[in-house]
Amino acid sequence: MKIRYLDWREEPARSKDRLKLLRRLFAALLVQEDGNVPRALEILEMIGEKFGLFDGDLTFEDFKRRIEQEKLVVTGPQGRSLTPRGEQFIRADSLNQIFSNLKDGPGGNHRTPLPGRGAERLAETRPYQFGDEISEIDFVRSYQQALQRVARSSADSSALPPLEESDLQVFESEKHVSVATALLVDVSHSMVLYGEDRITPAKRVALALVELIRTRYPRDALHVILFGDDAREISVRDLTYVGVGPYHTNTKAALELARQILVRKKHSTKQIFMITDGKPSALFEEGHLYLNSMGLDRKIVAKTLDEAAECRRHKIPITTFMLARDALLVRFVEDLTRVNQGRAFFSSIDRLEQTVFVDFIRNRERRVR
Numbered sequence: 001m002k003i004r005y006l007d008w009r010e011e012p013a014r015s016k017d018r019l020k021l022l023r024r025l026f027a028a029l030l031v032q033e034d035g036n037v038p039r040a041l042e043i044l045e046m047i048g049e050k051f052g053l054f055d056g057d058l059t060f061e062d063f064k065r066r067i068e069q070e071k072l073v074v075t076g077p078q079g080r081s082l083t084p085r086g087e088q089f090i091r092a093d094s095l096n097q098i099f100s101n102l103k104d105g106p107g108g109n110h111r112t113p114l115p116g117r118g119a120e121r122l123a124e125t126r127p128y129q130f131g132d133e134i135s136e137i138d139f140v141r142s143y144q145q146a147l148q149r150v151a152r153s154s155a156d157s158s159a160l161p162p163l164e165e166s167d168l169q170v171f172e173s174e175k176h177v178s179v180a181t182a183l184l185v186d187v188s189h190s191m192v193l194y195g196e197d198r199i200t201p202a203k204r205v206a207l208a209l210v211e212l213i214r215t216r217y218p219r220d221a222l223h224v225i226l227f228g229d230d231a232r233e234i235s236v237r238d239l240t241y242v243g244v245g246p247y248h249t250n251t252k253a254a255l256e257l258a259r260q261i262l263v264r265k266k267h268s269t270k271q272i273f274m275i276t277d278g279k280p281s282a283l284f285e286e287g288h289l290y291l292n293s294m295g296l297d298r299k300i301v302a303k304t305l306d307e308a309a310e311c312r313r314h315k316i317p318i319t320t321f322m323l324a325r326d327a328l329l330v331r332f333v334e335d336l337t338r339v340n341q342g343r344a345f346f347s348s349i350d351r352l353e354q355t356v357f358v359d360f361i362r363n364r365e366r367r368v369r
Contacts, residue, residue, distance in 0.1 A: 018053060022063055027093035030082070031207065032200045035090075035241040037073055037080040087240050091211035094204045098353040128168035141169040179364060180221040180267035182258035183209060186276035187226045187242065188249045191323075198323045199244050201352045202275045208353070209360065210236050223261050227254035229282050229289055233261065248282035248291050252304040255318070259311050270316045271363060272342075273356065277323035279332045280304045296328050301335070308340040318342035321356060323349060 025047065029040035041064065048054040054063070067073045072086035082090075125138045143160065145167040183206055191199040206224050213220045225233050228247025231254040255272065262270040281293045283300045292300060311318055318340045320333050325346060337344045347355045 018058055019063075019066070022048070022053060022058075023067075024093060024097070026067070027090050030086075030090055030240065031094065031203055032197070034243040035082055035087075037082060041080070082240065084237070087237060088211070090240055091207045091214075091236075094208040095211040095215075098204070098208045098357050102354055102357060125169040125171055128165065128170050132170045136170040138169045138171050142167050145169060178219055178267040179217070179269045179271065180223075180262055180265040181209070181213075181270075181360070182223045182225055182262055182272045184225045184227060184231075184254045184258060184272060184274040184276075185242075186249060186274075186278065187228045187244050188247045188278055188281075189228075189244060190249075190278045192244045196349070198277050198349055199242075201349055202323075203239065203242060205275065205353050205356050206239055208357070210239065212360075221265055221267060223258070225254055225257055225261075227251065230284070231257045233257065248293065249276065249278045249280050250282035250284070250289075251276065251280040252283055252300070252307050255304065255307040255311060259307070259314060259316060262316055263314050269363070270314075272311065272316055272318045273321065273360070274318060275321045275323065275352070275356070277326075277329070279326070279328045296332060301332060304332075305335060305339050308336045308342075312340045312342075319359060320344040321347045321352060323347060323352065 022044070026040060026044055029043050030037070033039045033043070044063075045054075045060050048060060054060045064073075067086075068075065070085075071083050072089050073080050074083050125141050128137065142163055146161045146163055149164070149167060150161045185199075185202045185206055187199065191202070209222055210224070213222045223233055224236075224239055225231055226242060227250055228245055229250055231250060234242065251274075254274065258272050262272070279296060280300050281291060281297070283290045283297075283303055285299075290299070308318060318336065319342055320336065322329060322333055322344065330346075333344045336342070343359075345355055345359070
């Protein structure tokens with residue numbers, strides 16, 4: 001009886017774990033398949049049959065009914081598609097998976113070691129300075145200062161002395177970093193060439209950053225820019241459905257659009273993250289698209305580096321994450337980093353998410369003067 005009782009208790013737990021696994025697989029497949037629900041379900045069914053994921057009390061039909069009951073998916077005239085809740089589910093899953101893989105476990109806070117005006121009051125105080133808010137004055141410690149002053153002067157301290165400016169103490173508060181980030185994602189054809197999927201991890205980073213900022217840093221801003229022959233900003237909802245096109249790499253247009261967006265922001269910190277696997281090979285010139293995929297075209301490179309310098313003049317650093325070690329790409333990124341005084345990383349595909357997020361969090365923890 002005891003053995004049967006344990007088996008009876010374990011079955012619901014196994015079903016729950018299997019459902020959790022299926023949801024994760026489904027979310028990953030939706031990112032890979034650009035939000036195509038029927039295609040993602042088709043692949044999930046094949047995986048489930050191969051590994052026995054739909055045996056027992058959870059069938060494939062049960063799973064489809066469940067995701068519709070949870071309003072992740074809706075069936076319409078054109079078939080099954082994602083709901084807004086389903087899109088948010090993908091972003092949340094991307095964020096959870098990336099953070100669960102970070103070895104250092106970044107706290108993701110906004111605090112800096114520099115005290116200053118901020119949202120969180122500290123116990124420590126400091127002398128009042130012209131411009132400090134009256135509401136930040138610690139009157140208890142201010143009167144303590146006044147009593148000590150009177151005692152030092154040997155005056156009558158039986159009555160509460162009047163406050164002088166030198167007595168005033170104000171609460172310290174932790175200074176919070178306000179960040180505006182432009183995430184540039186290369187959607188040129190090379191992102192899926194040679195059987196290597198580079199666009200999926202890049203999209204997962206973008207999806208997770210959106211969810212991170214929306215849920216934990218609501219005062220921050222994230223702008224996602226895709227670049228191929230040209231550059232364009234996309235909405236949060238469009239991000240799930242992004243795919244790679246037969247495009248060249250117009251890095252100059254991407255940097256220019258990012259700069260134009262960021263200079264209008266009032267955040268204390270502005271930055272560009274660029275994920276790419278290829279050298280610049282396209283440029284708009286007098287309204288026409290100039291292309292050259294052979295080597296490093298001097299005209300294209302010069303215009304792109306000019307834009308990197310312009311970003312530097314606006315105090316917008318560029319952090320480049322290279323998904324390839326092509327010699328021409330490395331040479332270009334070295335020049336771009338030198339001109340902009342930014343940073344560059346080589347990130348393997350399976351470590352891109354961790355690299356970008358560790359760097360994103362570290363950028364938030366630096367001192368702000």
